[in-house]
Amino acid sequence: MRTRYACLREACLVLTALAVIPAPAPRAAEPLHVFAAASLTEAFQRIAAAYEARHPEREVVLNLAGSQQLAAQIEHGAPADVFASADQRWMDDLVAKGLVAGTPRIFVRNQLVVVVPRGGRVARLDDLARPRVKVVLAADAVPVGRYSRQVLEKMGGDPAFGHAFGERVLANVVSEEESVKAVRAKVQLGEADAGIVYGSDVTAAARTSVRTIAIPALLNVVARYPLARLRAARDAAAADAFVDLVVSPEGQAILAEHGFLPGPPP
């Protein structure tokens, strides 16, 4: 039978275990909260590290999710200092609601590519419309999902693919994923025969399991990423310093390494 003391001993063990887990060292300044589109994950992790190297007193906390989710969080009062969106729609939304300080600037551009598992059934763009090919797209509410549908529409207007091409590909869609990373994961796991993602999502790690098929520039959609400090930022100077770092040659070089196209010249 378990005695009261046995319970007490277990409780002590759990408490000791909790005490042993080291708590993060405190920093001098308030952390900087950067809300960034999921597609910026790897690049912004490096930019955040570069920022912390320059400002050791300040920690950068990245909140990475779909731009639409981030915009909703900011709208409902989440503590955010900087917002980097994958779609002008959500930034415009926040501007209209008076939550953005100053004018957002386009800091980077991104193009769509088709990703397929290595050794899979899809070798060329035409194959996307073949019967029983499993295609995953992001949901229409996600920016990349909307761009993907625009590309398919453009392909339908191109005689090389034929006008029913877009509809045939859409009929092959087996899932409308909630983020671009979920689309990539389904292709990486080999569950889907093809997916449409940003060029920046085909990272070095992803390239071991997936292959890229380029979409001709004429049919492609270029996503423009706006960046801005938010009105609610607690330390405007610190937030501006982060924005400046992203648009600086150093920040742009990091973004280019991760498959992004440079933003238009200011």
Place this chain on the structure above:
Amino acid sequence: MTVRARRRRGERLLGLAWLTATALFLALLILPVAGLLLRVPPADLLRRMADPLVLQALWLSLTTSLAATAAVAVLGLPLAYALATRQFAGKRALEALVDLPMVLPPTVAGVGLLLAFGRQGLVGPALAVAGISIPFTSVAVVLAQMFVAGPFFVNAARAGFEAVDPALVRAAATLRATPGYAFRRVQLPLSRPALLAGAAMTWARALGEFGATITFAGNLPGRTQTMPLAVYIALQTDLEAAVALSVILLVVSFGLLVALRAVPRGARP
């Protein structure tokens, strides 16, 4: 102050603490539900209910969650019985295994299901030979719900079997009842309230399942988009629609849970 008066005062204070605790806990349950209910005008709710996409998601949610509950009840009952009545090597490990889905983040459960039943998973290629492909189908939705909600039934059923007085089973045996007959006529009826409660919990958890479903089964309206997925996708564009869908799910689930509890006493053992 007499001893009796002091004792009476102590009783009153305890009663007050009791009431306060209950009120605080109920407030935590009621306030979010009230927040959702008060946000949507009833007319708006009816209009959304008529939306084919909503009906589709609601129907899919109800059918898959009921199928998952039935499957868990059939497949989980023998295991629950064994755990309640037998001692064997590795029982502790088996108990931990049964509880595992409750602590696993559902998204991880979804990845695990893909790595098991997916095209490149452990048993996926063998299934593919037989022409069966599970991911992105309604079957995947049911499997995800079974995985995540199964422990609720097994644990409840086990507790039910454990509560049956062994003397009754022995008495049945002395009356020359075979073990199978005793199980059907003694243990099963006596544990019925526990089995029903376990099935209700499993069904409720399956109905709310999100993470494992969107990871393993994907999100396609009509085939794998259950109500929780529809709510999540709606939340990305239209908060009002998401709240309305949640309220519909809430009302339907609440109604079914109340109906389950209202099973007439006479129908129970």
